[in-house]
Amino acid sequence: MEKNNLNDISSLESRLEELKKEKEELLQAVSKIDGAYLSSYEIRPTGRHLLTIGEDLIQDQYAAIVELVKNCYDADSPDATIVFKKILNEDCLEIRIEDHGHGMSTEDVINKWLVPSTNYKLEARKSPRGRIMQGRKGIGRYASSILADDLTLITIDKNGIETTAYIQWHEISKYKYLDQIKIPVKRRQTEKSSGTTLIMRSKLSENNYWNDDRLNKLRFELKKLIPPKLDNLIEEEFKIFLKFVNFYDNEVTEETINPYPILDYYDYRIYGKVSKDGIGDLFYENHKIKNAAIEKIELNKGNTQCGAIEIDIRVYDRDKDSINQLISRGLRDENGNYVSKLQARRLLDSVNGIGVYRNGFRIRPLGDPEFDWLKLGGRRVQNPSMRIGSNQVVGYVHIQSEEDSGLEEKSARDGLKNNEAYEALKRITIDIIRELEVKRFNFRRQMDISLNSNKNKWKIEKLYSTDLSDSVSKTLKTAEVSEDLINQISDIISKDNIKKNEYFDDIKQELAIYQGQATLGKIINIILHEGRRPLSYFKNQIPNLEFYIDEFAKKRDDYSYEKIRKIANGIGENAQTFVKLFSRLDPLAAKKRETKHDFSICDAIEDALDIYKTELENNDIHIDLQYSENIVLNGWKEDIFSIFVNLIDNSIYWMLEKECKVKKISINGIVESNGFKIDYYDTGPGISDEFLNTGVIFTPEFTTKPDGMGLGLAIAGEAANRNGLSITAAHTDNGVHFIISTQSEDS
Structure with missing residues (x-):
């Protein structure tokens, strides 16, 4: 009976081949008819397609192992073990990835694991125990094709059913189409606990990739894969183990991947949560001060455009004294010995960077020391005393899912797509770093460090x-x-x-x-804006003037004469704009300073206001000037002009930046028995008491502006001193209050 069935099957297969041949002949005949409809055909990926997923979409061998470790997390495993084993008598290097998760059933292996780019994780989004799935592209398992020549999958489900599948990667490329590949799958009942093991083998004599340097790089990748726990972001701990069997002589060694110890010994730290609406609470710590209080910073940035984020930024000073303090706080190597200054610097060099994490795992290469995605190095070059560099910071930025944040990972697992959400993430991260920079600068000024x-x-x-x-x-x-x-x-x-x-x-x-x-450089935009209007008039009216001059020469008529006169008057008025502008700016551009002379303080203030006249009017900023009488000073008028240019420029910037409902600048001057006093107010966001008490705002390079150079108030302070004046900032409930006054004899 069984023999007859085999004969019948053979006969059917033979007939099927005959039908295929007849179909091909028929199609060739029909194809000669112009415009003939042949049929509908399937897109059939080649066998090479699977290898392309591994070789072209997975960045490198480190990324391949990271992808497979993430799969262990998705399987609800409490851990992942990476094993490197040498089998010398078989010329074999074996790499194993083991987990103790829920495993897969035979049906899962056939219908999900063997299906490239399956979307079952994308649809499920969460594991059976509630973990948010890391692998959502359906390609992670094919990462093993760049790690070894073949792959054996052994998985045991919760019912004790063990399923085994075996893939030889080099054989796959021989198949013309993907649907021709036959993967042997076996199943059996076992008493073992659930879990999955991937066994990848290659010839030891042909695989010398994993030397000491690359294994250290792998340790680095694994240490940075999972960040320190923040407010129970990851509900249960996930551990990673690295094991070597006969890899170094005939020894078996195992190590636990732990975060770098230096993470606990930062100098400054800012951390907290920001909602998608931009409202959040941040906390600032300063470890330079023993038992210093934790400061709370409230944020309201408006819609983040990249979803809610959780952030933890840790900063390290790298001068000699700071490195010594870092070591004295308890920084030790893995053997428990205090590290040297050179070792501490090298450790900072290796771990620095601000990583971006989703559901507790880092998105490579964001956070690699050589990948400065926030351009911190460029910011520091512009203002080294104020800004922190990329080699001073270790940070963690946790983002939401692609659906909630708009932050999409690239298919090649090499970062985030450069879209509006990514730009928004960079902006808000820099804003938060700036909060730390301001506080750090203020503290370092007080301690007289590196100014x-x-x-x-x-x-x-x-x-x-x-x-x-x-x-x-x-x-x-x-x-x-x-x-x-x-x-x-x-x-x-x-x-x-x-x-x-x-x-x-x-x-x-x-x-x-x-x-x-x-x-002068600070107000160059104002100068260009003010000069553009008269230049435009000259450009447009000079051809008209030439035209009416020709007309008048021909006709000697009153109409042409009146047009010429009107244009000439306009040229004179606009030229006067330049004369006034340059007369005010000339002292600032002088190559040599004049000698001290008596001048009107009030005139210098009004000249400064006149520079900003158009911008003040266009932005509805009201000016209130009150002088008890004319105030005269023996000094340099350009210095007083410079003081008020910088004050007015700051007021305009902050009132517009914070969208103040009431925008007003008030300047009150009074003559006193020992000189005079001028009170300068605005209705902007004001200056924090912390900065007022220390006087840090007058320090060169201190700024709270995103792209500020920190020169304005420092210049104002120096200019006041040269003229025997003092400039101070006083507390006020609304806006700012600066006082410019004659210095006392003993000051």
């Missing part, structure tokens, strides 16, 4: 002090040197000091010129 401008100014002033002459005189008297000789030596030192002080005065004058030019 070169102030240090250099102090050094110059000390260079030209009279301390040396006094010290020398005392020393010579102690040595019983004659009074005449002491006087001669003191006279030489005194003359030298006089000459140096002259140089010092020249340096201060040069500095004033540079600061004036910096202020």
Whole structure:
């Protein structure tokens, strides 16, 4: 009976081949008829398609292992074990990925695991235990094709059914079409617990990829794969183990992948959550201060355009003293020994970067030291005292699913697609980093850490002090040197000091010129805007003038004459705009400073306001000026002009940036018994008391503007000092309050 069935099957197969041949002949005949409809055909991927998924869509061998570890997480396993094993007598390198998850049934293997790019994880979204699925492209398992020559899948489901499948990757490429490939699948009952093991083998003599350097790189990738736990973001712990069997001699070693210990020894940290509406609570810590209080920062950024995020940024100072402090806080190597300064620096070099994580796993290469996706290095070059560089920071930014955030992963697993959501993520991350930078800068100023401008100014002033002459005189008297000789030596030192002080005065004058030019550069956009209108008039009216001149020459008529007169008057009025503009700006652009002279403070203020006249009017910013009487100062008018240009520029920026409902600048001047006082107010967002108390706002390079250089108020402070004035910022409930006043005798 069984033999007859086999004969029948053979006969049917033979007849099927005959029918296929007849069909081909018929199709060839029909194809000769122009425009003939043949039939509908299936798209049939080649066998090479599976290898393309592994070789072309998986970035590298590290990415391949990461994808397979993520599959262990999706299987609800509490852990993943990566095993490297050498089998010398078989010339074999074996790589195994083992988990203790729920495993797969035979049906799952056939209908899901063997189906390329299946969307079952995308549809399910969550594992049976509630984990959000990591693998959603349906390609992770084919990553094994770049790790070894073949793959054996052994999986056991909750009922104890063990299913085995075997794939030889080089054989697959021989098949013309994907549907011709036959993968042997076996099943049997077992008493073993559920879980899945992938066994990948290749010839040891042909696979020398995994040397010590690459294994260290793998450790790095695995350590950064899972971030520190934040507010129970990951409900249950997921551990990763790395095991070596006969890989190093005949030993068996196993290690647990733990986060780098340096993560707990940061200098500064900012962390918290921001909702998709841009409202959030952040917390700032400063480990430079023992038992310092944790500061709360409230945010309201408006719609993030990239969903809700959770963020943790840790920053490290890299000067010598800070590295010593880092070690003294307890930084040790894996053997429990304190690291050296060189080791600490190398550790920072290897772990730095701000990673982006989804559902607890990093999206490569965001967070790699060499992938500065936030361009922190470029920001630091512009303002090194204020900004942090990419080699100073370790960070974690947790994002929502693609559906909720708009942040889409590339198919090749090499980052996020460059869309509007990605740009928004960069913006809000930089905004949060800026909050930390401002607080760090303020603290470092108070501690006098690495503020070169102030240090250099102090050094110059000390260079030209009279301390040396006094010290020398005392020393010579102690040595019983004659009074005449002491006087001669003191006279030489005194003359030298006089000459140096002259140089010092020249340096201060040069500095004033540079600061004036910096202020000029700050208002260049206003200058261009103001100059564009008269230039446009000249460009449009000069051809008309030429036309009516020709007409008047021919006709000598009143109409042409009136047109010429009107255009000429317009040219004169617009030229006057340039005359006024340049007369106000000329002192700032001067190559040499004039001598001090009496001038009206009120005129200097009004000149500064006039520069911004158009912008003030266009943005409905009201100006309120009140002077008790004309205030006269003996000094440099360009300095006072510069002070108020910088104050007005800041006021306009912040009132527009924060979309203040009431936009107003008030300037009140009064004459006092010992001089005068000018109160400057605006209705902007104001300055925090923290910055007011320390005076950090007048420090060069300090800024809270996203792209600010931190020069404006520093220039204003220097300009006030040169003219015997002080400028201070006072507390006010609304907006800002600056006081410019005559310095007292003892100040």
